[in-house]
Amino acid sequence: MTELFSSWTLIRTSGFLGYYLLTLSLSLGLVQSLSILKKKKAMLLSLHQKSSWYGLLTIIFHIILIWQDQFVPYSLDELFIPFFAENELLFSALGTLSFYLFFLVALSSDFFMKKLGFKKWKNIHFAVLPAWILMLIHGLAIGTDSSEPWALFIYSFSSFLIIVLLFIRITDNAAKHQSSSRKNLKC
Template sequence: MSDFFSVWTLIRVSGFLAFYFMTLSLAIGLFSSFSIMKKKKARFLSYHQTSGWYGLLTILFHILLIWQDQYVPYSLRELFVPFMAKNEPLFSGLGTLSFYLFLIVIGSSDFFIKKMGVKKWKKIHFAVIPAWIFMLVHGLAIGTDSSEPWALLIYLLSSSFILVLLFMRIVESIMLHQPIGRNNTHK
């Protein structure tokens, strides 16, 4: 097998691809939640769900490749039980927790939303934020390319973009729930 298609190369590529898809899904989800996007929300929902599923499938591929890796072997137990890996247990565990949180969010969104109701689903859906953060920390800490300038740039730009969208969403939420110009300190 050529170096381009080696297990090690595919592990690295699938990790970055999973990060890309999950970042895209999170960004689309945040963007579509702005009040000005109400009329276009249905269009964005499809992109949001599709990129999330691509990300989840890419994570599964990443896990399968890690299991097959001969250089840094992982057992199934190390892959699926958080913090049990011999190699970088903390950061491997964050990757495992990230996978489970993404799985819960995507599974609940596509299969159980009607059974749980929107209110409970929204609470579960917020788990995507720690899932994405765990994925980011996992990639930065044990990704073999993470110290490369191009990889750091990807992480920096992605994180900055998500933080800006999240900040804007929080500000909008505060502004919509608290009327502008109303001062509660004076009667």
């Protein structure tokens, strides 16, 4: 029973849970403005925002657990200053940078969107893609379970899902743009 709640198990679990929630948030963000889901947009937006903040809170818990871990100790500087960690310098930094990018996007979306204006906000919001990729690389490279078949399935499936949803989103946006261009030509 103590192994179930060991520091190592909680660090791994919180890392995967944070990855899941932020992948869910990104997925919901990609589909919320699709034409076929127009009637579900408000619900999808709410789930998108909630999964983002829950994911960030889970990652904060993950960071606190790493800070308190005795087996591979990290100082606060190593956790919050990219490229400062002695253990896995590059991959630890990618996790830190990913967290900062996700946090910036969530903060700007929920608290500064009106002040920034739509165009600046949208440009900042695009940082979720590099943030997600950095998080994926961090998890694959530094995660102790990353070579396990179930972990590889999670990473592979989520990567495939994000790529497919990006393609669908781009295709849907292109179709909307083409449709509005045709309407403008008729006027």
